[in-house]
Amino acid sequence: MRCKIIITAICFGMSAALFAQSVYPGQHAGKMKKETVAPVQLESFDLKDVRLLPSRFRENMTRDSTWMVSIDVNRLLHSFRTNAGVFAGREGGYMSVKKLGGWESLDCELRGHTTGHLLSAYGLMYAATGSEIFKLKGDSIVNGLAETQKALGNGYLSAFPEELINRNLRGTSVWAPWYTLHKLFSGLIDQYLYADNGLALEVAKEMGDWAYRKLKPQSEEVRRRMIRNEFGGINESFYNLYALTGNEDYHWLAEYFYHNDVIDPLKELKDDLGTKHTNTFIPKVIAEARNYELTRDETSRKLTDFFWHTMIDHHTFAPGCSSQKEHFFDTGHFSNYLNGYTGETCCTYNMLKLSRHLFCWTGDVKVADYYERALYNHILGQQDPESGMVCYFLPLLSGSHKVYSTKENSFWCCVGSGFESHAKYGEAIYYRNDKGIYVNLFIPSEVNWKEKGMTLRQETAFPAEETTTITVHAKEPVMTTVYLRYPSWSGKATVRVNGKKQTVRQTPGSYIALARKWHDGDRIEATYPMQVHIETTPDNRYKGALLYGPIVLAGERGTEGMKTPFSNPALYNDYYTYDYQVPEGLKTTLQIDMKHPERALQRIGKEMKFTTLQGDTIRPLYDMHRQRYVVYWDLVGRNDK
Structure with missing residues (x-):
């Protein structure tokens, strides 16, 4: 997802967080009116039954929680109250609230999505830690949203006027209103599931009733026109609301958002991804996964399985991420797309969600292997350990570097999905x-x-130890x-x-x-003994990434020519057009024995640090921050036939 506004911002060096939640077999026992009817091999533990011990993961979670706690509830509710006109009797009035910037600005059509993500993140963090502060924050937001929903009077709830939905129905220009509502639905549902907030479920039900009344009279022509806009995983939310309540209206809504042009080819097991928007695509398949679980629809199961394997086998980079400039690309020329705009983090977030569904169905170790790779190499490394800020893309252009969000003036989708990821590391360790x-x-x-x-x-101490x-x-x-x-x-x-x-x-x-x-x-x-191995691109056997076990390694390339000092890594929120100003002559070659790549590296001490025969310093990609790096090398060596 690309924002239509660019706002100058300064990074204030505080902590960050991370990603809308799904329901997996075995979770939230007793809260479902419609349980999973599809056969499953494994069930997921509730997040509240898992606690992280000291590690890099818990450090990330702590930085995440610090930023989450620091965000004023009134700031998160401001655009909702503006839309509903709810200001009477408030000390100082709405002008006294410091407004959020970036994608939460009052002139950005996605405003409100971060509040939805944070509802999920507060619920997840409450479950993961048991700390009451996260429940109190979530409760306060839910109470404020209920107040604004009541003021609007018809069940509608959003940070923007209902006219944006009307524009979507008419087919006139609008960004992605249902995408934003999906985040809100998911956040409210997660507040109920993870923080036992009954009011959150009631607010979500009223929103669902409004949506049913709004969409039920519409023609098929209007429906197909409307869903051409990005709508995220709104149908997944309606499936989950149906599971929680048993209300068939919500099941109708879930099916209403079935996207024929996207899903029909998958039913025929066709890899017809073309250059479609990747993160628009994946949530629609997650909805199919929920449909299978709730109805045992074999077509949904088969297309979900086919899509997952297609993504992993053909559309995924070494770190487990996918997409370039947010879109699929011609994998016949895979190495041509190793640019500065690869690996939108929301895509990996959604692929991990989808992977958990498949793993519950199959217990397939290949799914677990992928989850590990994407979690360590992308999600864990998305957060800057110094500032806590997070990245939109994981750039794979040699000589590029990570570009971080800012505390006040970003709030991109990958910041929003980001608020959840670091809160829920415990969800996939055990089944x-x-x-x-x-x-x-x-x-x-x-x-x-x-x-x-x-x-x-x-x-x-994995992966530093075996x-x-x-x-x-x-x-x-x-x-x-x-x-x-x-x-x-x-x-x-x-x-x-x-x-x-x-x-x-x-x-x-x-x-x-x-x-x-x-x-x-x-x-x-x-x-588990770990070895160095090479993963080359499918179109070029001389372009490859180094891995140590599941860990992608990257070569340090310093800070020469970087535009800003790294106490303030991203002066502008130009994540999509950022000029990395890679120095001319930056070395990207690696002398290596293709049959014995381990001979090219020597490990230094017990930490995850290596040197090459040609003098490169190599570290895990998740540790590569505030400097340039190389992931995909131009390989030169012997025994490569």
């Missing part, structure tokens, strides 16, 4: 079924499996199976239980099953 518990990610954390009276505590240690805590012995992901990137794994080496018959790209009666204090140690 369960009637056979046992799955350990998918090697992130320091603790999961409480309440039904079994069992807790797993995972401690690791070993993860899991300690079992249980009041009574528990007979179950612990499934350890055996990643496709791993060498021969070693597993010990209470110091005793276990026989590992599985191979990489599967799960190691440890079935036994577990006692309090039992200890699992799993070691």
Whole structure:
């Protein structure tokens, strides 16, 4: 999504955050009137049952939470109150509220989307930490939104006038009003699911009733004209609202936003992505995933599976991201699109959401492998550790650098989706079924499996170290199976239980099953050897990225010619046209033995730092901040036939 305004801004060096939520099998037990009817292999733990332990992930989450807490609720409600005319009796009136800038400016047609994202993020952070401050912030926003909805009088709720919806129906110029409402619906639903806010559900239902009354009388011609505009995952929200209430009107609304031109080719298993807008596309498939879960529609399942594999196998860069200048491109010329505008973060956010649905259905380790790669290389590295600000794109142009948001005057879509991502790292580490518990990610954390009276505590320095240690805590012995992901990137794994080496018959790209009666204090140690390997572009075997296990490595290229000092990395919000001013002659070649790439790198100490034979310093891409870098090298070497 590209904003139509450019606003000068200064980065104030505070913390940032990160991304609208979905419902996965097994979550939020007891809140659904319509449960999942499709067969699933695994269920997701509720986020409140997982706690992060000290790690880079928790550091990101802490920076995220700091910025989230600092944002004044009145600022987030200002544009909603302006639209509804709700100012009477307020001390100082609306003029005393410092208005948000960037995409939240009163002249930006997407205003209000950040409030929706933050409703989700406050709910997620409350579930992930248990801290009451996040519930209080969410409650305050919901109360303010309910007040403005009541003032408008017909169930409509937005930071912009209903006329933007009318323009959409007429086919006249307007940006993406339903996209923005999707964020609001999702945020309200998440407030109910994660923070038990019943008022949030009532507000969402009134919005849904308004939408039904608005759209039910419209002709098919109007419908098709309307959905040509980006509408995000509004149909996913209506499926979720239907699941929560059982109200068939909301199911009708979900189907109303079925986009024939996009989804029909997928039904025929056609890769007809062309140069379509990537992040407009993915949420529509997420809605199909929810349709399958709620109705067992096999067509929705097949097209979802086909789309996911098409994306991963053909449209995804080494860090797990996709899109260039927000769009699909001709993958027959893949290496031509390694520019400064690759990897819109919202696309990765949505691909991770879609991946979780597929993993619950299939338990496929390939899905878990992708999730790990995208999480570490893109999402984890989206946030600047110094300022907490986040990136719109992950540029793969050699010599480019990350361009960060600003605290006051950005609020791009990737800042909004950003507010959620760093709050919900715990959601995909563990899964369960009637056979046992799955350990998918090697992130320091603790999961409480309440039904079994069992807790797993995972401690690791991965990826700096190859070993993860899991300690079992249980009041009574528990007979179950612990499934350890055996990643496709791993060498021969070693597993010990209470110091005793276990026989590992599985191979990489599967799960190691440890079935036994577990006692309090039992200890699992799993070691996954990591190797350096090359991933070349499909059209050019001499253009490739280096990886160490699942971690994409990047070469340091300094700060020569950078436009601004990196205490203020992005003077303008020109993320879409940013001129990286790459110095002439910047070195992009790498001398390497194609059959034995590990010979080209030497690791320095225990940290994730390497040097090459030609003197390059190589680090994980997620650690590459405030300087230029190279990810895709021009490879030169022997034994490459």
